[in-house]
Amino acid sequence: xxxxxxxxxxxxxxxxxxxxxxxxxxxxxxxxxxxxxxxxxxxxxxxxxxxxxxxxxxxxxxxxxxxxxxxxxxxxxxxxxxxxxxxxxxxxxxxxxxxxxxxxxxxxxxxxxxxxxxxxxxxxxxxxxxxxxxxxxxxxxxxxxxxx
Numbered sequence: 122x123x124x125x126x127x128x129x130x131x132x133x134x135x136x137x138x139x140x141x142x143x144x145x146x147x148x149x150x151x152x153x154x155x156x157x158x159x160x161x162x163x164x165x166x167x168x169x170x171x172x173x174x175x176x177x178x179x180x181x182x183x184x185x186x187x188x189x190x191x192x193x194x195x196x197x198x199x200x201x202x203x204x205x206x207x208x209x210x211x212x213x214x215x216x217x218x219x220x221x222x223x224x225x226x227x228x229x230x231x232x233x234x235x236x237x238x239x240x241x242x243x244x245x246x247x248x249x250x251x252x253x254x255x256x257x258x259x260x261x262x263x264x265x266x267x268x269x
Contacts, residue, residue, distance in 0.1 A: 125165045126207075131261050133166040135207040139199050150199040155233050156191075159223045162207030163237065166221075170257035183243045184251070189218065190238040197232045199225070205232070211261040212236070217247035219258055 126135035135158075143154040167186070199205055206226045213220035218240045225233040241250045250258075 125168075126162075128166070128169040128261075132208050132210045133162065133169060133261070135162045135165050135209070137161070137205050137207060139201055139203045139205060141201055144201045148201050150203075152195065155193070155195075155225055155235075158205070158207050158225055159209075159233075159235055159237070162209040162223055163221060163239065166209045166261070167254075170261070171251075171254045184248070185242050186239050187242050188237060189240045192236045194234045195232075196234065197227075197230060199227060199232050203227050211258040214250065214255055214258055216249050217241050219250060 126133055137158055139150055139154075143150050143157075145151045204227070208224045208226060210222055211219060212222040218238050221237045221239060223235040223237060224231050240247050242248065
């Protein structure tokens, strides 16, 4: 298991470069590309805390994670060839769900802000988050300043 990005100070940071395929005809990042960037950030956060999701599915007798709700604020555009970071942390834990905050940043600028609710599911039904993952997620609280 190899972690992409870094997990430190209560947050996970995934560095990415914006490629032509991520943009629309104007050279700005297409809005749906941010969803893929943030999915990668959430996946790498979970990988760093609890291992590969495929292993959790296999070892947890079919546990999967599904996005239940997502709210996005598009603040500024990214462009082709920009270097960006996807920053992810836990904002709240509930019985069967984790509430994650994410930001896509270019340097000190926040480009996109998201609140994501991810449910833990087995055989189509919500189940309590595994205790090991819950404990690990509870330690992911930002020690960085976020824009208001």
